[in-house]
Amino acid sequence: MRFFKIVSVIIVLLAGAYSLSMYYFVDESKSFQLEKEVDYPIDKVFHQFNNLQNFTRWNNFFTSSKTIDIDYYTPYEGNGSAISYVDPKNDTDGEMFIRYENPNKTLKYQLFEDRNENPTLVNIKFKPVSAEKTKIIWYVHTPKLSVLSRVQNFWTEDRFTENIDKSMVNLKNVLGNKVEKDKQMATIKYDSLMVENEEAKLVLGINVSASNKKDALYRNIVMNYSKVYNYVTMDLGKKDDEFGYPILITDADNYKDNEVSYFLGIPLSKKIGFSDNNFNFRSISPTQNYIMYYKGPYSGRIKAIQQLIQKAKKDEMRFGDIRQTFIERPIEGQEVNMKLSLSVFK
Structure with missing residues (x-):
């Protein structure tokens, strides 16, 4: 009994000391x-x-x-x-x-x-x-x-x-x-060929192969854009101001093929962890690009791509992938608003 009294007194003294120190x-x-x-x-x-x-x-x-x-x-x-x-x-x-x-x-x-x-x-x-x-x-x-x-x-x-x-x-x-x-x-000039230095980007997206017959390719792009956008905004919780315009990366001249393989993704500021194996990150290195802004039917982009390739050949430049950056989200049945970028190098 005496032990509990001693413990109680100690607790009271400590509580009092704590209160006084906090007060003063x-x-x-x-x-x-x-x-x-x-x-x-x-x-x-x-x-x-x-x-x-x-x-x-x-x-x-x-x-x-x-x-x-x-x-x-x-x-x-x-x-x-x-x-x-x-x-x-x-x-x-x-x-x-x-x-x-x-x-x-x-x-x-x-x-x-x-x-x-x-x-x-x-x-x-x-x-x-x-x-x-x-x-x-x-x-x-x-x-x-x-x-x-x-x-x-x-x-x-x-x-x-x-x-x-x-x-x-x-x-x-x-x-x-x-x-x-x-x-x-603010700087868009449609159908004008320009040169641009592009900074490195980190893009989260998916790899796709699709038919190139009639409008099948564009319908496939619209469908897969929705998949990527929904995953980034709903599953990863990103807001529109936290990521860049969607980018489609493909071979420059595969518009002539019956089947087109492409990577479609959304630029993010840094790598983040995720569990869905359908998605992956792709790093875009800094490059010099020949670019054109295009607005119209998706099929009409081919003329702009051909102009970029012809310019590269005329300048005796080698070229890599073509990147299609959608300034406005792709919607089935509507015109596209995009930037076409052809990476070039000596």
């Missing part, structure tokens, strides 16, 4: 700031923060869990927009609000986590460093915690910083694909 030496709330820079203009960066549907696509707090369920509330953008979320696997839920917006300058968020009635306040300032670079500054103020819960403040800043570091990687990938698509659309 640990703040009831925590304030800190964090700065990052991204190599994209302020108007494109800001839109990824003031639109919560965009925000949840790259912020690691939301993307790191496959079981999180998010509801969006109107307005979906700017002051007054809000979301609520539930993550049953991690046993968390909460609500997030945009309480103030000064376009391209400032945003103020409130985040209510679990059953805490006091929000985490996050103010973000955006400053243009140059026409193509933006500084993002987070000012974070955590809610007041009870004496027994204040130990959490020891790792709050580290946890927030880690989340931002991972989020910035995701944001750069999203903006990179979005800016690349915008630039590509």
Whole structure:
């Protein structure tokens, strides 16, 4: 009996010492700031923060869990927009609000986590460093915690910083694909032969052999594009801003064959694990290309391909595969909008 009394006294003393140390030496709330820079203009960066549907696509707090369920509330953008979320696997839920917006300058968020009635306040300032670079500054103020819960403040800043570091990687990938698509659309000149240096790409897709009779090849491409797109977006959970335009890779002159073999895939920023053996990654090395943009019936691409091949032969260049990049998704019965790229070398 005496032993239990001694243990009880020790526990009381330790609890008291813990409470006193938390009360006197640990703040009831925590304030800190964090700065990052991204190599994209302020108007494109800001839109990824003031639109919560965009925000949840790259912020690691939301993307790191496959079981999180998010509801969006109107307005979906700017002051007054809000979301609520539930993550049953991690046993968390909460609500997030945009309480103030000064376009391209400032945003103020409130985040209510679990059953805490006091929000985490996050103010973000955006400053243009140059026409193509933006500084993002987070000012974070955590809610007041009870004496027994204040130990959490020891790792709050580290946890927030880690989340931002991972989020910035995701944001750069999203903006990179979005800016690349915008630039590509803005510079299109149809039926003009041009020279382009293409950077390396990593493409996830499938290998296919299909009949080349009448419209059979294009129908097959449409069907397999849907397979790849659905796998990337539904099975792998990627959003449209996270990947590039679909690419079909095939021999340059196989349009004359009765059967065509091709690889059809979607560019991703990095390799990821997956279990479906029908899909595989293909790396595209940096190349110099003769290119033409074409819009019309899929069968009409042959004339453009012939022009590219003739140009390569005239310049005494050897050539490799032809790449068909679909600027607009292929749809059966509709015209295609694509870039044809013939890789050339001495």
